[in-house]
Amino acid sequence: MNWQALELTLRLSCLTAAILIVLALPVAYWVAYSRRRWKFLVQALASLPLVMPPTVLGFYVLVAFGSSSPLGRLWQHWTGHTLAFTFAGLVVGSVFYSFPFAVQPLVNSFLAIDPKLIDASRVLGASRLATFFRVILPLSASGVATAIALTFAHTFGEFGVVLMVGGDIPGVTRTISIDVFDQVQAGNYAAANVTSLVLLAVSFLILAAIYAWNRRAWPRAPWA
Amino acid sequence: MNWQALELTLRLSCLTAAILIVLALPVAYWVAYSRRRWKFLVQALASLPLVMPPTVLGFYVLVAFGSSSPLGRLWQHWTGHTLAFTFAGLVVGSVFYSFPFAVQPLVNSFLAIDPKLIDASRVLGASRLATFFRVILPLSASGVATAIALTFAHTFGEFGVVLMVGGDIPGVTRTISIDVFDQVQAGNYAAANVTSLVLLAVSFLILAAIYAWNRRAWPRAPWA
Amino acid sequence: MGVREGRTLSSADDERETARNEILLEAAIRKRYAGSPGSSFSLDVRFAVPAGFTILFGRSGAGKTTTLEAIAGLVKPDAGKILLEERLVYDSASRVNVDVSHRGVGYVFQDSALFPHLTVERNIRYGLRGVPEIERKKRVGEILESFRIGALALRLPRVISAGERQRVALARSLVTRPDILLLDEPLAALDAPAKSRIVEDLRAWNRVRRIPILYVTHSREEVFALGERVLVIERGRIVAEGLPQDVLEAPREETVAQLAGFENIFDARIAALHEEAGTMTCLLNPGAIEIEAPLARVETGAAVRVGIRAGDVLLATEPPRGLSARNVIEGTIEAIEERDFRVLARVNCGATFAVLLTPAARRSLGLAAGQRVWLIVKTHSCHLLRPAAQD
Amino acid sequence: MGVREGRTLSSADDERETARNEILLEAAIRKRYAGSPGSSFSLDVRFAVPAGFTILFGRSGAGKTTTLEAIAGLVKPDAGKILLEERLVYDSASRVNVDVSHRGVGYVFQDSALFPHLTVERNIRYGLRGVPEIERKKRVGEILESFRIGALALRLPRVISAGERQRVALARSLVTRPDILLLDEPLAALDAPAKSRIVEDLRAWNRVRRIPILYVTHSREEVFALGERVLVIERGRIVAEGLPQDVLEAPREETVAQLAGFENIFDARIAALHEEAGTMTCLLNPGAIEIEAPLARVETGAAVRVGIRAGDVLLATEPPRGLSARNVIEGTIEAIEERDFRVLARVNCGATFAVLLTPAARRSLGLAAGQRVWLIVKTHSCHLLRPAAQD
């Protein structure tokens, strides 16, 4: 069992989920509350990272990160090395790839909030921002939980992008998903089984914790 | 441009999304409305297909479907061939893999419905089932749209499971994602770019259609 | 069923008499809302409801909504028994609990609870699933017409006003022709003309249907306009029950008195009992005023409270002569003001009395503050009250 | 601000007089809800509101909520101008549109709109963000106490009753001490004692604050209990404006008359004008009854409508003698019934008149159906009405 890979993966997943929540909140807010007629196009666009096969997506990310792209050169100029083959690169790739899973549940939760409550908050003198943090966000607990759970799980199992962008460097970019993939490729099925089980167990615990937390958040359901 | 692969992928994605909605509705209903305290465990369990690297998941699905498994043999007994390496096998694998994306948005939408409306429907003589179809489901339009969009997109870009279970057989299991992957592998970047663009364009149109439909469904937002 | 259909053919008055005696809803409900921070609430009521309007009257938080919800099956009682038209729909002992959708109950929620995705018309059609299309069209058309919401038929609930929503909610329940109707303040958001029109409709409707209607309201006007019977509920208990005039005009409980608008409530002490005359003498407040009240089971010297409705007090500008009334109290008008077509005078006679007059009477008597007047209170207008529970 | 603080030190009555003249809210609002299936609605109002209570009175769907929403900034008018305390908060011409949260408005919604995830206490604290903790504790404690919702402080809105929710919503707005208060039927779900207690609190509160309060209600009782001024709104237009007694007791518009409870409205024809006496003779209904009404700008022979309040009609059991009233009409009691401590008699004199009496008067006159009576109507109790717009 490759504990280093597990720890790396946990770090990657948590970081990605955290970044995604932060990035997705304003986007979801815009999608939910904008009056633009074409916002459904933005929604569709935000779902697009999903439709690319991950390895192909990874390839394009690799090209975008590479020394022949402006972005890659800029990063290289700042940090001295390319974004590919670094943990930071993995994070960027994963964030990009899991973006749709963060945005859509939040949009749905925002839309489900009674507009009267937002009016009430505004009339009580709360700014848009304060209303967001004191009313909209708490009332979207289940959307936030879902966004976290899905992005966390998706990154945890993410493979194609990580494989392409990471270069499988032990301790830096060799995640548990790559590790178990390697084991299968090498025909070490027994080791792969063990790793898979650990992977499932760990993620089950984390997901259960997320959903349990969400259950404890104010319950709106009739039975609560 | 491999139109056969595109057509195959569209067929797979639509079929998978359709099956998933049907499967996910009762599960989501149970999760949303059950009073069991341990239902968060079911929620976590339903998210687990996500955390396995797709190729590894594909490997296990292959093992489960293959000629050496009881399930595979049973299927072989009935149909004369293994479930793996057929279109049906792809559908089963994709359904399994995208399951979490279908369940969770629906659960959230169900939970956001004012319980009073369900009471109102029941008092008006509607059975649980009628209430589901006449009140809960229409009010969950955005959850349904999200579930369809996410499962559709996810299956469209799905690669690991399809590669393992399908075996990349042209016209049967070679989806567009595998096709573009093959092109990248072979260094045909120009062809890969074309295929990727078509892939993006087609899925963008479909996703936009889904979200536009959702926008037209009764609008709950303050601006509508 | 056959019996009720037949009954609609007989004359309305005969029918009312027979229906009065026939109990169509019987309920014994215990329900405790515990565990909530702050005080907990427990409901424990037992009552029987015949056909016709029965008003559930009580202050905010008394348990009215909870009672209706238990009858409808939306809230499960902790214990009890509910019979609708002799059908057992809930019984904690025998574990009977008929599903909401099979109780044949019409329920109008305190908030209208319209389906937001359906137009007004489709909301109203909602409960008419099994009804043939022609009949359905007819019924919906009729009720849209009679509630004056036809113009809203194609609108979504989101874009109509609160009073309009309430009318739609009422129409949605009535159109299904339920076996029992539970109305939780269905007219609270309506203006007087709309209210009285709908009240008239409801009365007419129920003259034909003769089903039990349990009607929650705070409005005394509605009690008298609709109520054939009143149940007064207070802190989860039924504290009074009977005809509106009996319960609200001769209340035994001080809370009922307050709810019923007994403007004059005094601390009093029993000075003497006159068994032969059927009266007793009470000393109001510091003993300044002596009042004759109907005889009751109390001891001489007991501390009681006496309630007198402001509308029962007659006012004269000269000492009245040759009157049957035993209580004539001299006083001075402290203040006089017009409220809602009624004139309220405050008269100081040692204690302050509120007296209700018509504006016409005020003018003809030329009443003004500072004027010397005589109050005339009939013995039977003085009501002995049990003290209110601590608030 | 300094001016208003100082004013609270002067005597309440002086202050009311000065405040009356100072307009603190001025609004001209045009808003059209078009495109909805069925009829469309357009609001076009212009009014000024001084400190104190101003009642917005009108039937369901008249546009009351829409008006409040426009003032608060929750709905953007199509055109118009809104000034709060001389501050321009909306002006379509100069494209000013101050954000809701900066208008300093307190708003109680028709449905209470409490935050479902916050306890009662936290709901009330919501608007007190910038206030120091000690002050905040004090204010919240006081208002919990005065609205009798202290026991609910730690509960979630989901588990309290509708009337309790309404009190919390009102507390939540008041506690922020807004510069203007918009109340959309804030007491509709409350019982009479709770209502009058809160009304008393509100009046006391505003004696100190002297801010403009725009109060929507359907209840005539509330109009008279609270209203210093009334605005009557009908189909999106202000149709009457002034003191409660002026507007509701002497209405010019038939719709106002209906809302104000003019029980007697008759078709009439002008028979003669008596310039010197300041009166005119009207023939009611088929011409069976002759009535003297105050002179108005009409032609002889014109078709008009005449409204008479049931409470303005005096009733005698003998032909009255030596009275100043010009109109004495003989008739027979058709029906007599008690409603909410008032007795309503229907008297047939060719046309049917509704007459309102106190129960005491009924008893002393021994009134019963079939009895011969005389109705006495003062000239100034007969109101000429403009016909209602088509419904």
Added chain:
Amino acid sequence: ARASGQITIAAAADLDGALHALIGRFEGQTGAEVRLVLGSSGNLTVQIEHGAPFDLFFSADVAHAAKLERENLIVPGSLVRYAVGRLVVYVPKDSSLDFGKRGLAALADPSVRRIAIANPRFAPYGQAAVAALRHANLYESLEPRLVLGEDVSQTTQFVVSGNAQAALTALSLMFAPATRSRGRYWVVPQSDYPPIEQAAVIVGRSREKSLAHKFLEFIGTKEGRAIFQRYGFATPEKRQ
């Protein structure tokens, strides 16, 4: 047309170019229809183990083919070594490294921050790359700079996309136009690493065994070998 059956060939990804050419010829000669499925040798082996409907399997090594033989999943005796892969160093076009002069030691240049190789845990070219580096005594010093690709294709992509400055990869991939246009390569001497022998087998479940045999025979012909050579493979030494 002389329709005479259809076979499906599963082949390692580095055979893409060579097999396409071979199949074109073979189809022209026999009228048979050949479907080509590319993948990693590991994946294809797993799939054959679980009943994949392949007739022929061209592995990128001998081990996977031998594994199937041990499991009795192939037509007995059908295992043939059909080619030997050649290792190259692939660098971007503008690279200043001079392999002609310094051999693999040129990789030690500090401008080479990342060197891509296929994963030696399962990819034969990866194992060959490690062997070649060890042979040049560079493995210890260069190991921190290594990044691993899943297979040779991905290894090559690391250089094509500009993220790695060099890749040790297969000569057979150097014929794709995109690869050729963006970089140049240097063939590592065959003596520096054990030969990358590649073996093919006929799958036991095949229903077109005779046609599969025919195809195997065809690649053994002079014409077949020439094609393999043209696509960067050496001819295996005869050993029996």
